[in-house]
Amino acid sequence: MILERKGTVIEEVTLKDRFNALNNLPQFFKLVWQTSPALTVATALIRIVRSAIPVAILYVGKLIIDQVAHPTQGPADSHAYLWELVVIELILAVGSDVLGRATALIDSLLGDRFANYTSIKIMQHAATLDLEQFEDSTFYDKLERARQQTVGRTVLLSQVLSQVQDLITVTFLAAGLVVFNPWLILILIIAVLPAFLGEAHFNDKTYSLSRRQTPERRELDYMRYIGASDETAKEVKLFDLSGFLVDRFKQLSDKFYKDNKQLAIKRSVWGAAFSLFGTVGYYGAYVFIVYKAVQGSISIGDLTFLAGSFRQLRSLLEGILTRFTAVSQGAIYLKDFFEFFHIQPKIIPIGKSLSFPNPIKQGFVFENVGFKYANSENWANRHLNFSLAAGEKLALVGENGAGKTTLVKLLARLYDPTEGRILLDGHDLREYDLTDLRYNVGVIFQDYIRYQMTVSQNIAVGNIEEKGNTGLIVQSAKKSLADLLVQKLPGGYEQPLGKRFNQGVELSGGEWQKIALARAYMKDAQLLILDEPTAALDARAEYEVFQRFSELTKGKTAVLISHKFSTVRMADRILVLDKGELLEIGTHQELLQKNGRYAELFYLQAKGYQ
Numbered sequence: 001m002i003l004e005r006k007g008t009v010i011e012e013v014t015l016k017d018r019f020n021a022l023n024n025l026p027q028f029f030k031l032v033w034q035t036s037p038a039l040t041v042a043t044a045l046i047r048i049v050r051s052a053i054p055v056a057i058l059y060v061g062k063l064i065i066d067q068v069a070h071p072t073q074g075p076a077d078s079h080a081y082l083w084e085l086v087v088i089e090l091i092l093a094v095g096s097d098v099l100g101r102a103t104a105l106i107d108s109l110l111g112d113r114f115a116n117y118t119s120i121k122i123m124q125h126a127a128t129l130d131l132e133q134f135e136d137s138t139f140y141d142k143l144e145r146a147r148q149q150t151v152g153r154t155v156l157l158s159q160v161l162s163q164v165q166d167l168i169t170v171t172f173l174a175a176g177l178v179v180f181n182p183w184l185i186l187i188l189i190i191a192v193l194p195a196f197l198g199e200a201h202f203n204d205k206t207y208s209l210s211r212r213q214t215p216e217r218r219e220l221d222y223m224r225y226i227g228a229s230d231e232t233a234k235e236v237k238l239f240d241l242s243g244f245l246v247d248r249f250k251q252l253s254d255k256f257y258k259d260n261k262q263l264a265i266k267r268s269v270w271g272a273a274f275s276l277f278g279t280v281g282y283y284g285a286y287v288f289i290v291y292k293a294v295q296g297s298i299s300i301g302d303l304t305f306l307a308g309s310f311r312q313l314r315s316l317l318e319g320i321l322t323r324f325t326a327v328s329q330g331a332i333y334l335k336d337f338f339e340f341f342h343i344q345p346k347i348i349p350i351g352k353s354l355s356f357p358n359p360i361k362q363g364f365v366f367e368n369v370g371f372k373y374a375n376s377e378n379w380a381n382r383h384l385n386f387s388l389a390a391g392e393k394l395a396l397v398g399e400n401g402a403g404k405t406t407l408v409k410l411l412a413r414l415y416d417p418t419e420g421r422i423l424l425d426g427h428d429l430r431e432y433d434l435t436d437l438r439y440n441v442g443v444i445f446q447d448y449i450r451y452q453m454t455v456s457q458n459i460a461v462g463n464i465e466e467k468g469n470t471g472l473i474v475q476s477a478k479k480s481l482a483d484l485l486v487q488k489l490p491g492g493y494e495q496p497l498g499k500r501f502n503q504g505v506e507l508s509g510g511e512w513q514k515i516a517l518a519r520a521y522m523k524d525a526q527l528l529i530l531d532e533p534t535a536a537l538d539a540r541a542e543y544e545v546f547q548r549f550s551e552l553t554k555g556k557t558a559v560l561i562s563h564k565f566s567t568v569r570m571a572d573r574i575l576v577l578d579k580g581e582l583l584e585i586g587t588h589q590e591l592l593q594k595n596g597r598y599a600e601l602f603y604l605q606a607k608g609y610q
């Protein structure tokens with residue numbers, strides 16, 4: 001049974017769980033089938049044909065030996081018959097080899113396609129999920145486990161197919177043995193059973209260990225990333241962090257090594273003991289068959305056939321039983337894979353799914369809006385009551401952590417309010433179609449992404465549908481003042497940016513910001529939000545950017561966040577936040593006259609410039 005408690009995972013897999021896990025296989029095969037129906041059919045058919053070959057070879061071998069020992073025809077005919085049999089055996093052996101290679105090839109092709117197909121499915125599903133879900137560490141554990149499965153599970157496919165193939169072969173071989181003496185089958189099963197139970201036990205242990213290690217493995221990957229990445233190299237060098245990172249990496253990897261080593265040693269010691277048991281059982285039965293041959297109850301050909309069948313049966317049965325644990329283990333891992341796809345987004349339109357107003361008629365109204373992050377005790381926003389009129393430019397001001405970014409995330413519906421509601425033209429924001437809303441709300445965050453792609457692509461991410469629309473891209477770059485700097489780049493708009501890939505050019509912080517700002521102009525959004533994306537711009541550039549922004553977005557509703565009051569005062573109204581709550585709201589003049597927090601901060605900054 002698998003129990004999950006907050007943060008910790010306690011597992012113990014019973015044999016029943018193993019059988020239950022097999023229920024995941026049909027869903028898995030559906031995915032394999034979707035990956036490539038032709039390859040799936042090909043591998044299944046070839047394996048069925050191949051499963052009959054071992055018994056055929058053994059039987060032809062028996063006929064050869066009997067023919068040599070007691071020729072049934074005259075010498076000439078007998079030789080001809082004998083060579084015929086040898087040629088048949090040769091054809092069977094070569095056929096088996098060729099078919100074996102064909103299945104290996106098909107399995108590896110199918111495996112590659114499966115890994116790609118499922119990776120794409122994971123990316124597609126992850127894209128539907130909420131921002132909040134990405135901020136949860138147990139979500140990352142699930143994502144990590146699902147990702148591991150994309151490659152690991154392709155082995156499962158070969159295992160299941162081999163299992164079916166071997167089961168058919170066993171049926172053929174066992175039929176021969178049953179005719180001779182059914183007890184031999186029983187001895188065989190008893191001889192291989194301990195190895196099977198041992199294998200099942202150690203697979204459970206491996207699974208539990210691997211699940212327990214997921215968060216640490218993610219940390220290990222993270223250490224590896226910050227220890228050797230272009231984005232972190234600067235700080236790692238300056239702060240001389242490599243020793244610290246290497247130590248943590250070693251600490252984690254040593255722990256993994258120790259845990260895994262202990263298990264591996266136990267596994268091989270017990271494995272050897274169980275295998276010895278199997279060998280003793282096998283030789284007991286072998287002696288019995290030889291005894292029967294010596295007695296003359298069976299022919300020499302029968303002896304080789306039976307001994308051969310017995311030997312092959314033993315290794316096949318051992319294979320089947322140990323593979324059963326591997327298959328069921330794989331099926332248990334599949335649970336992790338499918339579990340990820342069961343995570344559903346919570347941010348979905350409620351009710352009728354209205355289209356976003358174009359243009360906005362009345363504007364937004366916050367009604368007692370409060371928001372608390374899932375992993376936090378504190379309210380990031382609380383008791384927010386204000387309106388943002390259509391066409392109004394509102395600036396948000398407040399100290400670090402006051403809740404400005406959270407407020408705009410609520411406006412963009414990256415989160416839904418924990419309490420209260422936000423109305424747009426009289427309807428709850430949750431009633432609007434999400435795609436339409438995302439299109440009509442343009443946000444540039446302070447921590448925008450510097451894509452290691454071309455200038456054009458970096459701008460086009462603002463409206464990726466228009467990635468081929470060079471005219472629009474250039475126009476947007478002109479609006480954000482990025483055009484001048486792009487003209488100076490050797491590759492112009494096709495210049496790759498960033499150092500990660502060949503021929504990439506690195507930009508300054510302010511230059512990156514101008515590129516990122518161009519994204520805001522890529523679509524005809526009705527609400528524009530700029531969350532401090534100008535912090536790295538020099539004073540003149542920031543002034544110009546905001547001047548242009550006001551002109552270019554005339555009639556559009558906008559929210560600006562900035563710590564620079566020279567910028568803030570350009571807004572129609574200013575909202576001052578304190579510990580998530582609304583402290584003051586009004587025009588620049590009104591707030592100065594009020595002589596409250598805004599006036600205090602404004603004069604403080606002005607004094608700094610004197």
Ligand SMILES: Nc1ncnc2c1ncn2[C@@H]1O[C@H](COP(=O)(O)OP(=O)(O)OP(=O)(O)O)[C@@H](O)[C@H]1O
Pocket residue numbers: 135373374375376380398399400401402403404405406407
């Ligand atoms: N993803 C998150 N999970 C949990 N708490 C968060 C998260 N993001 C922000 N917070 C918390 O919510 C509060 C408000 O954060 P927010 O980012 O909205 O502030 P801000 O006013 O934009 O700050 P700054 O001026 O520093 O950008 C802070 O106390 C912060 O610690």
